[in-house]
Amino acid sequence: MSTPPTGEQRRRFGLPHRHRREPAQDFAQHHDGDATGGGTATATDSGTGTTMETSTQATGSHGSSSFRSLDADSVFEAGAPIEDKKAPHVSIEKRWDERKFNAKLVNPANRRKLSVIIVGTGLAGASAAATLGEAGYHVKSFCYQDSPRRAHSIAAQGGINAAKNYRNDGDSVYRLFYDTVKGGDFRSRESNVYRLAQVSTQIIDQCVAQGVPFAREYGGLLDNRSFGGVQVSRTFYARGQTGQQLLIGAYQALERQIAAKTVEMHTRHEMLELIVVDGRARGVVVRDMVSGEIETHLADVVVLCTGGYGNVFYLSTNAMGCNVTATWRAHRKGALFANPCYTQIHPTCIPVSGDYQSKLTLMSESLRNDGRIWVPKSGEDKRDPREIPEDERDYYLERIYPAFGNLVPRDIASRAAKNVCDEGRGVGPGGLGVYLDFADAIDRMGRKAVEAKYGNLFDMYAQITGENPYETPMRIYPAVHYTMGGLWVDYDLESSIPGLFVAGEANFSDHGANRLGASALMQGLADGYFVLPNTINDYLASGPYPKVEEDHPAVVEAVESVKGRIETLLGIQGTRTVDSFHKELGHIMWDYCGMERTEEGLCKAIGRIRELRDEFWSDVKVLGANEEINQALERAGRVADFLELGELMCIDALHRRESCGGHFRAESQTEDGEALRHDDEFAYVAAWEYGGEGKPVLHKEDLHYEYVEMKQRSYK
Numbered sequence: 001m002s003t004p005p006t007g008e009q010r011r012r013f014g015l016p017h018r019h020r021r022e023p024a025q026d027f028a029q030h031h032d033g034d035a036t037g038g039g040t041a042t043a044t045d046s047g048t049g050t051t052m053e054t055s056t057q058a059t060g061s062h063g064s065s066s067f068r069s070l071d072a073d074s075v076f077e078a079g080a081p082i083e084d085k086k087a088p089h090v091s092i093e094k095r096w097d098e099r100k101f102n103a104k105l106v107n108p109a110n111r112r113k114l115s116v117i118i119v120g121t122g123l124a125g126a127s128a129a130a131t132l133g134e135a136g137y138h139v140k141s142f143c144y145q146d147s148p149r150r151a152h153s154i155a156a157q158g159g160i161n162a163a164k165n166y167r168n169d170g171d172s173v174y175r176l177f178y179d180t181v182k183g184g185d186f187r188s189r190e191s192n193v194y195r196l197a198q199v200s201t202q203i204i205d206q207c208v209a210q211g212v213p214f215a216r217e218y219g220g221l222l223d224n225r226s227f228g229g230v231q232v233s234r235t236f237y238a239r240g241q242t243g244q245q246l247l248i249g250a251y252q253a254l255e256r257q258i259a260a261k262t263v264e265m266h267t268r269h270e271m272l273e274l275i276v277v278d279g280r281a282r283g284v285v286v287r288d289m290v291s292g293e294i295e296t297h298l299a300d301v302v303v304l305c306t307g308g309y310g311n312v313f314y315l316s317t318n319a320m321g322c323n324v325t326a327t328w329r330a331h332r333k334g335a336l337f338a339n340p341c342y343t344q345i346h347p348t349c350i351p352v353s354g355d356y357q358s359k360l361t362l363m364s365e366s367l368r369n370d371g372r373i374w375v376p377k378s379g380e381d382k383r384d385p386r387e388i389p390e391d392e393r394d395y396y397l398e399r400i401y402p403a404f405g406n407l408v409p410r411d412i413a414s415r416a417a418k419n420v421c422d423e424g425r426g427v428g429p430g431g432l433g434v435y436l437d438f439a440d441a442i443d444r445m446g447r448k449a450v451e452a453k454y455g456n457l458f459d460m461y462a463q464i465t466g467e468n469p470y471e472t473p474m475r476i477y478p479a480v481h482y483t484m485g486g487l488w489v490d491y492d493l494e495s496s497i498p499g500l501f502v503a504g505e506a507n508f509s510d511h512g513a514n515r516l517g518a519s520a521l522m523q524g525l526a527d528g529y530f531v532l533p534n535t536i537n538d539y540l541a542s543g544p545y546p547k548v549e550e551d552h553p554a555v556v557e558a559v560e561s562v563k564g565r566i567e568t569l570l571g572i573q574g575t576r577t578v579d580s581f582h583k584e585l586g587h588i589m590w591d592y593c594g595m596e597r598t599e600e601g602l603c604k605a606i607g608r609i610r611e612l613r614d615e616f617w618s619d620v621k622v623l624g625a626n627e628e629i630n631q632a633l634e635r636a637g638r639v640a641d642f643l644e645l646g647e648l649m650c651i652d653a654l655h656r657r658e659s660c661g662g663h664f665r666a667e668s669q670t671e672d673g674e675a676l677r678h679d680d681e682f683a684y685v686a687a688w689e690y691g692g693e694g695k696p697v698l699h700k701e702d703l704h705y706e707y708v709e710m711k712q713r714s715y716k
């Protein structure tokens with residue numbers, strides 16, 4: 001017998017409010033004939049290989065109502081504009097030096113008295129914890145894995161960018177800055193991106209000093225390769241394991257501080273709530289994932305480095321544990337969430353193989369340095385790819401974008417793959433794939449050289465697909481990979497809650513509407529090793545902040561809400577598994593808020609997500625107890641937050657009636673089918689305030705381009 005939470009429980013435990021139907025003229029709800037299992041919800045872009053048909057069948061009969069006449073502007077409220085007040089008003093090259101110089105300092109003897117909570121031990125969190133520990137602060141570090149070095153950063157394959165210009169091919173800080181602003185389709189903040197490019201060179205020096213085994217070329221210099229959206233070679237790499245090697249570097253630096261007792265490490269602890277006292281972030285509530293104990297940790301400042309939320313789509317290249325809980329809980333406590341709809345769909349992933357799959361695998365973008373992407377010219381051509389002659393192949397990226405060829409940015413390459421598949425020329429099961437072919441590269445460089453460069457990626461492909469990519473072309477298809485949105489931060493990486501800093505993929509970052517390859521690792525390490533350690537001191541030096549006790553009403557309230565939420569989740573005892581909700585949400589997100597978005601589809605998605613959320617809170621079944629290792633409970637909390645985030649993503653995508661980068665609104669495209677921006681209306685960061693029982697509130701941060709001219713992107 002299921003027991004949905006009462007209104008009082010919802011209020012006390014921070015649960016979502018039961019969705020009230022909007023007035024008829026606003027959301028006119030009707031059934032479109034697909035309400036019972038087996039119905040066809042939609043057959044739109046089904047890039048995961050499993051369409052909405054599968055989702056309604058696979059998850060049983062969940063009413064699927066659509067929202068006929070939604071006014072896109074009625075789902076949110078307009079708030080006051082915001083701006084970044086921390087970047088100094090000097091020329092862009094001098095901004096970072098100026099900020100560092102003007103930031104207040106904390107003397108080394110006083111640092112020992114100050115405590116910093118850092119949630120997350122990926123590249124951003126581990127580098128921040130190691131650096132702040134070394135600086136002498138008392139750091140408490142948290143992660144949900146059993147070791148800091150299992151953070152998702154370990155999965156990064158291809159490389160990390162830096163404007164070293166080792167190849168003498170015309171690279172510079174300015175060019176990296178320019179490429180990144182253009183790559184992000186002019187939706188990022190110039191000051192932050194310029195700093196990122198400046199700091200990039202220091203990251204490489206730092207990592208080399210730590211012993212990170214970057215690939216080297218014959219002369220002994222570090223080797224470089226190219227990634228999408230650029231025409232220089234500036235990507236440093238360690239075979240296909242760059243993230244792993246960088247994380248080992250950061251991890252050993254972190255371990256040194258743990259041994260020195262400047263860092264207190266808490267593994268297998270999941271942050272479930274932010275503690276805000278008198279408007280400032282002062283701590284976190286965490287659950288010991290082994291014993292179930294709910295603990296309170298207080299500090300002078302809190303940093304979230306908790307990664308991205310791509311798993312809202314269920315299927316993605318992210319590690320299974322990646323989630324939005326830490327940032328979403330902070331959002332509910334007042335932190336603005338910026339550009340949630342900006343999602344990166346990576347063009348080179350192994351296509352979905354079946355309904356029971358829970359994870360997708362990336363084939364690194366580095367493969368596009370030497371692999372050539374193509375489909376048969378004719379959709380009827382079902383021959384073995386090796387038998388298809390050259391003149392019957394369409395190397396469509398080389399044809400459409402001769403200047404950048406196979407190395408166009410990810411958003412462009414993904415859409416192009418979708419387009420050829422929509423034309424019926426896709427390959428493999430369901431026609432949802434294109435070839436990534438190394439035959440030319442093997443002819444040119446020899447198999448040994450290809451093996452040396454990409455061997456582990458080829459092995460991975462062979463193990464997953466059972467096909468030998470040295471002999472037959474790989475089949476690839478776009479998949480969800482990275483989220484450019486995240487908590488809004490200023491130049492100091494401070495969120496809209498004083499004392500709450502956010503770094504790495506968890507912040508809305510420097511990538512605008514599309515991230516260029518190899519720049520997430522760069523950003524995570526820039527934030528952790530170089531930016532935070534030079535800005536957090538300014539905040540701390542402005543203290544001291546009054547000591548907070550565990551019996552402070554704000555602390556008690558946070559703890560109670562965590563306990564209440566857990567109790568509620570365990571008490572519902574409905575009929576559906578957590579995963580079935582997650583999977584259904586993923587289908588909705590992919591179909592309506594994935595590679596292509598339309599007003600109609602997004603309205604429909606908002607309605608369906610609200611219904612699904614209501615159903616979750618009345619029919620989810622979470623087995624087991626709190627006082628034990630309970631993965632169903634862990635997942636339930638995360639999926640509950642995804643169900644709220646998903647709606648905000650759709651609202652954000654709905655309100656942005658333009659296409660930019662990875663956000664492709666079918667209604668806004670050029671004659672060539674490229675993303676068409678509307679700079680006069682949308683050149684801003686959309687920073688959303690949590691609406692509680694009401695609607696989310698949109699605060700706009702206008703974007704100004706003084707150093708890069710805004711124009712239609714072209715990679716032709």
Ligand SMILES: Cc1cc2nc3c(=O)[nH]c(=O)nc-3n(C[C@H](O)[C@H](O)[C@H](O)COP(=O)(O)OP(=O)(O)OC[C@H]3O[C@@H](n4cnc5c(N)ncnc54)[C@H](O)[C@@H]3O)c2cc1C
Nearest residue numbers: 120121122123124144153158159271307504505518520521
């Ligand atoms: C397959 C793959 C390959 C990639 N390859 C590249 C590449 O070659 N180059 C590149 O630049 N980028 C790449 N990326 C992107 C890049 O890896 C990520 O953006 C980056 O590593 C994120 O680092 P992070 O430190 O922000 O977060 P993560 O590495 O995701 O770390 C998050 C941390 O937060 C912790 N955490 C999260 N929530 C909680 C919570 N509630 N409580 C406690 N702890 C919590 C986790 O335990 C973890 O320690 C790749 C991404 C994928 C998926």
